Amino acid sequence: MSPVPPPPLVTVAHSRAAISGRVADLAAFVRHSAPEVPLSKHPLWLDVLRTGLGHEVYALETTASGRTVGFLPLACVSSMLFGRFLVSLPYLNTNGVVAHSADVQAELVARAATLAEELNVRYLELRHEAPIAHSALNASLTSKVHMRLPLPGCSEQLWKGFSPKVRNQIRKGEKGGFSVQWGGAECLDGFHDVLCANMRDLGSPVYGKELFRAILNTFPNDAEICLLHAGDHPVAAALLLHGWGITEVPTASALKEQNPSNVNMLMYHHLLQRAIERGQRVFDFGRSTVASSTFRFKKQWGAIPHPATWQYSVLQGEVGDMRPDNPRFQQVIRVWQRLPVALTRLVGPLIVRGIP
Template structure:
């Protein structure tokens, strides 16, 4: 049985790795910086911020875009409130539409609107042995992984040397979902910023890349900011097979928590992650809204339904050109 309380403690302790600031700055070209409270050598609270700005969507102040958890990391409520006050001043000065803080615990503040029910973090407590992890899996999951074993699949690990193969799978999957694709530059920046703590996994069917994932390893956890598989190869169970290898990799590197990322409760991705034994933990996003509404830029907004439908019919090569300039402006 998984120790859910241990998972929660580990997840909430970790904060935001400062290397994400460099990755976001170089990967998107956003102005990105950090605010601190207390002594410079030992701050009592920290808040990374990124100015997301494009002519077609406007300006937003976010902590942080792309990643699941950033927001305020604080030893006490007074320091946290002090950082919120300063972030609000920055939001007013920069004339943004809203300030968005992506955390796991709400900071009590009268000028913030809390939205804590739209997404959850899906996390799994890992044992110290892959064989123990295998035995903990549901029989249906193990059977799907075994089918992958029989499908001529191979997994390779690397860094920049696998970026082209990874991005090929990722961009096709994003097109199929109707979502503008992140630029190759973002993933290169993450690999640069995290060094040996970031790696790519590419699954091949014969010689063809059919699935790929980016892993980022923290002190005691591994997270998967991006994972994709080609729908045309669903019969090989490449995605299930890959995720088992991702879990094994995290265990082999001594990690005790695997972070599957965010999902909407009861969505398809939520059920996919839950079948591995992952448990939900709150994703608390707080806002200081200056104009418009919180939901204006969310993909589930009905005004984007036509754009999603059109995007799915575009050639992949074209989405790789126009996708990155579009998505860099979405908070």
């Protein structure tokens, strides 16, 4: 008897109207795709990006005999300044193809490359961790790594694992008299005030409140803000996303003038404790360039580098055209750092929504 051939693969590009009807099945598929799955892999991020940034979104789904075997979320980032890009997914550090077999991976990449051509974008960007071999993917960036810390079972073990230097910095922060607030939308104004000031100092346009409001509204039980105050004044803030076994911090800021107080160290200690309280096994500090100051900051907590392979199908120009380390942006960054925070708060969201 000849072997039974595998069922044919069917890949569909669900547009906005059809996505809501597929969220439950896609979420269940993603949830069981790995031992730890970040919240950033949840298909509801497509709704967040549509609501919070105005992106057109697509859910590529591959099925076999009616069962989901692959998923690729995509958002079309478009602006008059920079052009159009198809990304999985903007704002988030990791996403891309979720599939267990090479044939399904190839099917999804091929459909995404075709969609990129149909939408006439400059490039397709897939924010992978492990590379996928496909002829349509003709460029990659591997200069950054994910910094992740395996978490112990309790806060006492966490403290014992810190170096004496880290413990002393946390103690100094504790002596500053800062109050700690956890919450959702009620913390959004203070969170955004700190973020706007910090991003201006870094020379980067800031995301608007609408994005963070959409995140908090979409994930009311799994997204929360940590806000530290000096008196009534917010001085440090972070957004935490609690996934399946892993907590990530995609956005965190502290006011530059508070650097001597070590409030940032105090805040990160609270973030790590919060993840442990939630029963998480891993804390994701986000991506950093190897040997950079942010890399060293994360490494001092015990975080371990993990690969980040952002893959591209470049149709127009080059990948480096839109990277912040491109020399042509250095003068713009210096000018931005001298602008009033009130102006960058107003203009920044209009610019950053068009940056992949």
